[in-house]
Structures are given as structure tokens and as C-alpha cells.
Amino acid sequence: MPIISAEFAAETDALLSWLRDAALPFWAEMAIDSKGGFFEDLALDGTPNTDAVRRVRVQARQIFVYANAHKAGWYDSTAILDRLYDFLMTYGYRPDGAAGFVHRIGPDYTVTDAKRDLYDHAFYLLACASLMGCDGATKHDEAAALTDTLLDFIDVEMGACTGWTEGVPAVLPRRQNPHMHLFETSMALYDVTGESRFMDRAARIYRLFTDHFFDADNHIIREFFDNDWTYADGALGQTAEPGHACEWVWLLGQYEARSGVDTRCYADALYARAFENGGVFLNDEEDVNDAVRRDTKRLWVQTEVIRAHLAQMEYGNKDAQDKAVAAMAAFRESYLNPNGTWNDQFDGAGGMIATTIPTSTFYHIYGMITEAVRIKSLGP
Template structure:
């Protein structure tokens, strides 16, 4: 049996407001239900309980293999923002009634404890195991997730304070870190290379803010990132996404040929999202990245390599869990755009995610972070920040399969 879903605006060969029929594969329906059950029955209950610091109402950096929090490691402040996003998203879908209050608490912890004490805006990078500031640097990548959290807190609460915080933070980024050759600098510290990665997540955050507010200036911000992608990040000759650059957005002389297949497929999802919001046909870039990632990005096990050289040769052989979530998202985006292999490949990626990273965890709702050349587990810690990746992948596939209601 197959299910008919009517989805709007999925193909640029049709009018954006027209409808076309998508037949959802049974295998994907089954995989979607499995993913949602795991998220709602196992992952969210675990991380909303053991992940929360009882006396601080903030979130631990990671859990041990036995499901207990690691009480000795430092915690990146952006973990609070990424978990706030995940909990807010779960609340919005009715998966976690307590998600709203937890998301609010995490954002308030950031405001009260992680604002930079000397700068006139922005937040610090790291807190120690006693929740004192351990690293005062301001990092662009971190700040992209504060904007994302503010977008989602506004979405679930309607409280304008989160929009005020987003506007204020964006002004700070513009005043302090804007680059005359496009984009923003990495932060207030010296770096060896500029990265596309922080800008990729700003792209995501700007689109989230646009969807939350319908304010055109956020979509215009996303357009700035799209222009950087077109002119700097995307390598048309090799059909890949470059990661590292010099100060003028030229490929870095040492690291410029390193690519990450996981980011390539993440951009496939982002590009399709931008295309829906802007009306721009993005298929040239999305298809190129998707096809190239499938040509060079996978090990024989079906897992995606963490990084490799631009010519497709190996750099290492490790495979983290998060790239598989991006494979799922990319295939759902491609399926929406009419690519016939998207549904089957998304279902396959979900199966691999469970086999190698989720079902093998010693505690239900946790995960294995990384595997080596032989697909053996590299370490037994579960980073809290991975929930962000898993939540987006889960909601994308569930929303796709539920689009007929």
C-alpha cells in the first residue's frame, strides 16, 4: 500500500502555488514512525531529565555511556542554545509538554550567566565544571545558535523579548565582526582560517527568524549568505563545498582542499529551504552537491566520512553520527523536489543511523558519537549537541510523511 500526500510548492517546473501528488514509500513511513517513537519515548525523556543540571537549570555538555552526566568536563555555552532549540521544537509538535519551560530556562541561563562581562554585546564561549566562565572568546559559530534559539523561543512563546535579543545580537555581530569582503569574522580571536560553517548556521538561523516573524530583513540576511555560497563556498569545477578560506575568501593555502561531505548534504537541505522561501531555483547547486556527496562521501558500510580531500581521496576514516542526520534531511529535501531516489535513501540512512549510532547505545535515548575505519566505536561519550541534528532530521522526515493531514 502507498500513501498519497499533497504537497505545495515542491518543484520549480510547476507554479509555486500549485499542487502535485507524492507517493510516500511504505519503508519511509515505517522508518519515520520508528524515528519519532525513539525521539519521543527515549531521547527527549533522557536528555530532559539527566541532561539538566538540577541546581542551575542549564544543560550538561555530554553524558557518559551509562547515561550519567559528565561532571568534570567544560561546557560550551552554545549547547544551551542548541538544546533550547530542540526542546522548543519538541514542544511545538506536542512531543514534550515540558519543552517550553526548559527552553525558556536554558535561554535565561545564557542571559544571566554567559553575557560577555566586558564587551557591550554577545556571549562567552565556555564554562567550567563549576559553571564559571572558562573562555571569554566570542565565536561566530556559537552566536549563530543563539539566533536560532531566539527564533524558536519567539515561535513557541510569542514573547517579543526574544526578537529584541535577536535584533540586538545581530547589530552586535554587524558592528563587531562584519567583514569588508563579505560575511563576518570568526570572532574576537585570532584564527588560522575563515570557515563556511558559521555562515551556514547563520543561514539557517536567518531563515528560522524569517519564518517566525515574516520580517523581510531576515530573508535578506539569508540572501547575503546565499550570495557567499554562490561566489565563495561552492566550487563549481569540483562540485563540492569548500570549508576553509583566507581573509579574502580565497581557498586557504593549507586547508583549502579539505571538504566535509556532511556539510555538503546539509547545504542541500538548506538550499531547498531557501528556494521555498525566496522563490529562487536552487536545483543547480543542490543537485550538484547531492550527487557529488553520493559519489565520494560514503564508506563501504554506508556511513559518511567526516572529511576528505577535494579530489575524493581519503583524509581519515572516522564517521560521526551527525552526517547521517544530514543525509536524511538532504534526501527528504530532494524527495520534495521530485527526485525519485530520495525516499528510499532517506529510509536507508535512518536504518544506518539506528544500527550504528542509536540502537547500540548502552542507555535508551543516547547515542554513539563516532566510529573508526573498522566501524568500531571511537569513544563512549554522547555529546548533548547532537540532539539538535537528530531533532531536525526527525522532524523533517515526520513532517514529510505527515503532509497529507
């Protein structure tokens, strides 16, 4: 670890102050309905879009935010967590009698999409890990039992020879993204239980990363695949998302810290490729040859940019701290609003083009800020 600069400390403190004093109170007070669930998104003036269809996983991501904020002592989330868990289980879990969580519910809380999605279920498991690790939550036992039930469901109903299918029903293309979040979740479950079975699961996903997701020729993450993990046909198979490459840089560091496996060569290669053209923010989508497909810039991508810099700081990269400071400062100025909301997307010319404030984005913001706080605490 390098010596923590005054500039890095100041940017971290500013982000934490925004999170603790503005964002956590705002969303708890302004974005929860009468039944205890978060709205899918807000209008740009900060009022809830009450008619929006909700992705059920958004509730799980908010459990992650508020459970960990409570654990950190940044917000008293006790009442929110109880009501949010009850909302999730009442309206999302088996409302049609089938196993697992449905994908979407309407404004009247009825099911609008009953598919069972692997990506979604990674976040239900992350919510369980968050509740199990939070002394302020009363749902520890329920979350532990649900964890085993969901893992059995995923392994039986979505299991494949290597990795897992996209969900129930199984569809193509297969994606690396759900597996990446199962990787994250497996480590979170290991952290709260100490059980080796969760690191064994993480190791399975790490092998998928080394064997299929990481493109050793181009130093990118491949996104879409056929059943046998060959790249999907056409333009889809040539997709590269810089945000996911940065997310993997951070996750590889987390895996190395827990497993002792040396992941540095992969993390360094992804990091160098992602920032080879300079710039503070990264595009939403490119291709394997660096051609820009979408020069728009979602907020979540930039949180992963910052976490990649933070991971490289911990690896000892001497330039990463200055890059992190620049990105954190630009992020605060461009994306965060003083009232605790955010600007979700900008166009290539720097104009804000988001039409809503997505609730789901809080997961990315919270993860980035807490990682900055952790890194600050490590350095002299």
C-alpha cells in the same frame, strides 16, 4: 513529491517514537544540572560528566530542541525553557561586561574562554527564533529584543566587506560553517516574524555560497579561506566535509521554498558528488580529490546525509526515498540507543569509538527527525 512508501512511513514513525518516548524525557531528566543548564556531555553509561568544560552554545542548541518539541506537542518543555534561558543569560551573556556571549564556562560556571565566536552566535539567534515561535515559552519578548541586540553586535563587531569575520577577536582562516548556520538562522527568524530583513540576510549568505563556498569545478563545499575568500593555503584549503555538503543540499531546498530562487543545480551537483561512491554512511573528512582523510563516521554527518535524501525527495528525485529509508534504518540500528542516548562516532571498520555522548548532537538528530516527519506529511 513521490508517493510516500510504507517503508518510509514506518522508519519515520520509529524515529519519532524514539524521540518522543525516549530521548526527550531522558535528556530532560538526566542531563540538566541544579541551575537549569545542560551538561556538556554524558559518560557512556548515561551519567553526566560534571567536571567537563561547557561550550555555551550547547545551551542554545537545546533551546532549539525543546522549544520546537513543545511547539510540536511532543514534550511539555515550559519549565525547562524558562530555566535554560535564564541559565544561558546568567552565565553566558556578558559575564565579563563585554558585548555578546562567551565561548566556554567551567564546571564552577566561571568563564574559561571569553572569545565571541560567530558560529556560536548563529545558534544564539536560532534559540531566539525557537523561543519566539513557541507558545509554551514565556521569553518571547526577551528573545525578540535579544535578536536585534545580537544582530547589531555581529554586524558591527564581526562585519566584513563580504560576510562576517570569525568572531572577536578576528582570526584566520575564515570558515563557511558559521555562515551556513547564519543562513539557517536567518530563515528561521523569517519564519517566525515574516520580516523581509531576514530573507535579505539569507540572500547575502546565498551569494557567498554561489561566489565562494560552492566549488563549481569539483562540486564540493570549500571550508577554509583567507580574508579575501581565496582558498586557505595547503591541505586546509583542500578540505571537503561530506556532512556540510549534505547540510547545504537541505538548506538550499529550504531557501528555494522561501525565496523562489532556483537552487536545484547546486543541490543536485552536491548531492551527486557526495554519493558518487555509494554507501549508506559518509566519512567525516575527505579532500577535493576524494582522498579520505578521516574514514570515521560522526553521528551528525549521517543526520545530514538523511536530510539531503529528504530534500531530494521533495525536489522529486525518484531514487532518494529508497536511499532515505536505507539510511534511516541503518542510522537507528547503529547510532540510536533504546534509552534515548546515542553512539557518536564509529571507526572505518564499524567499531564504536566515541568516549562520551555529546549533548550538542541532539540538535542534528532533532532536525533530521522533524524533517522526516514533515516530508511524510506532504506525500500521498
